[in-house]
């Protein structure tokens with residue numbers, strides 16, 4: 001009984017909260033799929049398009065959909081979290 005209940009709970013948590021975001025996974029996904037067209041320099045260039053955290057999530061999804069990767073929400077979250085921690089630093093105090 002317990003064996004079946006716990007994975008179900010974990011699935012619910014993963015899909016309803018952003019706690020599934022794992023920057024280590026995001027780093028890996030970014031390296032695997034995202035630095036083909038642009039290197040990581042687009043994330044730090046002077047006139048970068050992304051100017052907010054919600055904007056970053058939107059842009060990650062946009063590029064991901066263009067690639068036809070069909071990522072799950074937690075993969076989007078992880079990648080956006082990684083890019084934010086590493087490059088954009090929205091809402092992170094220096």
Ligand code: HEC
Pocket residue numbers: 030033034035036037038042043047048049050051056059060063064066067079083
């Ligand atoms: C098929 C080519 C391609 C791939 C692969 C790609 N992108 Fe992009 N990406 C673009 C283009 C084109 C732009 C817009 C560049 C511009 O405006 O000059 C862009 C811009 C961005 C920006 C905005 C940079 C800024 O100005 O702040 C982010 C963030 C981004 N991509 C994330 C991703 C992520 C995450 C992935 C992997 C899922 C990815 N990209 C994969 C083509 C790609």
